[in-house]
Amino acid sequence: MSSSSFSQIRSQALNSETQTEALLSKYSQISSQLSQSLEPSPEENTIKQQIKDILIKRETLLQKLNRISESSTQELSTSKIQQIQRHLQNLKDNEKTFNKIDQIIKEERDRNNLLFSVQSDISNHKRRNNPTENEEINQDSYILEESQRSDNLNSIANRLLQGAYQTRDELINQRNLLSNSNLNIMNNLQSIPGLNVLISKINSRKKRDTLILAVVIAVCILLLFFV
Known part of the structure; x- marks a missing residue:
C-alpha cells in the first residue's frame, strides 16, 4: 500500500513539474515583451x-x-530515495528560475516607470515655461497625469513589499527543510544498533570529566585561601 501511494504521489509530482516548466516558459516570454508596460497585465x-x-x-x-518514506515498515530502495532528492532539487531550481524572472520583470517595469516619470516632468516643465501652451493645458489631463505618477510610486512600494514577503517565505521554507533533515538524521541515527548506548557513554564521560575538573578547581581555590 505504501509503495502504491508513493508511486501515485510521485506521478502527481512529475505532472506538476511539467506544468511548472510550461508556466515558467510563458512567464519568461512576458519578461521579454514588457516594452513600455507600466503595470502588470491580467495575463501576467x-x-x-x-x-x-x-x-x-x-x-x-x-x-x-x-x-x-518515514512511516514505511520496509527500507526504501536507493532509487526511491534518489527520486525524492531529485524532485526536491527540481523544485529548488524552478523556484530560483521563477524568482529570477520575476526580478527581471520588476526591474524592467521600474525602469519604464522611471522613464515615464522623467518624461512627464520634462513635459510639465516645458509647459510651465511656455505661457502660450500653459493656457491651453487641460486641468483634467494634468490631474490624471499626477494621479498616474502617484499610482506608479505606490506600485513600486507594493512590489518592494512583495519581494520582502517572498524572502521571508523562502527563509521559512528553508528552515522547515532543515528541520525535516535534522529529524531524518536523528531517526536514522536511532535506528543504528548500539549508537544510543555509545552516545550515553560519551555524555556520561563528559559529565564525569566536568565534575572532576570542578573538584580540582575548588581544591585549588581552598589551598590559595589557607596556604
Missing part, C-alpha cells in the same frame, strides 16, 4: 499566481513522499 498576474500555487502544491507533495 494570472500566470504568476499559477506558478506560486503549483510550487506550493509541489512542496506539499514532497512532504507527503517524505512522510511515506
Whole structure:
C-alpha cells in the first residue's frame, strides 16, 4: 500500500513539474515583451499566481513522499530515495528560475516607470515655461497625469513589499527543510544498533570529566585561601 501511494504521489509530482516548466516558459516570454508596460497585465498576474500555487502544491507533495518514506515498515530502495532528492532539487531550481524572472520583470517595469516619470516632468516643465501652451493645458489631463505618477510610486512600494514577503517565505521554507533533515538524521541515527548506548557513554564521560575538573578547581581555590 505504501509503495502504491508513493508511486501515485510521485506521478502527481512529475505532472506538476511539467506544468511548472510550461508556466515558467510563458512567464519568461512576458519578461521579454514588457516594452513600455507600466503595470502588470491580467495575463501576467494570472500566470504568476499559477506558478506560486503549483510550487506550493509541489512542496506539499514532497512532504507527503517524505512522510511515506518515514512511516514505511520496509527500507526504501536507493532509487526511491534518489527520486525524492531529485524532485526536491527540481523544485529548488524552478523556484530560483521563477524568482529570477520575476526580478527581471520588476526591474524592467521600474525602469519604464522611471522613464515615464522623467518624461512627464520634462513635459510639465516645458509647459510651465511656455505661457502660450500653459493656457491651453487641460486641468483634467494634468490631474490624471499626477494621479498616474502617484499610482506608479505606490506600485513600486507594493512590489518592494512583495519581494520582502517572498524572502521571508523562502527563509521559512528553508528552515522547515532543515528541520525535516535534522529529524531524518536523528531517526536514522536511532535506528543504528548500539549508537544510543555509545552516545550515553560519551555524555556520561563528559559529565564525569566536568565534575572532576570542578573538584580540582575548588581544591585549588581552598589551598590559595589557607596556604
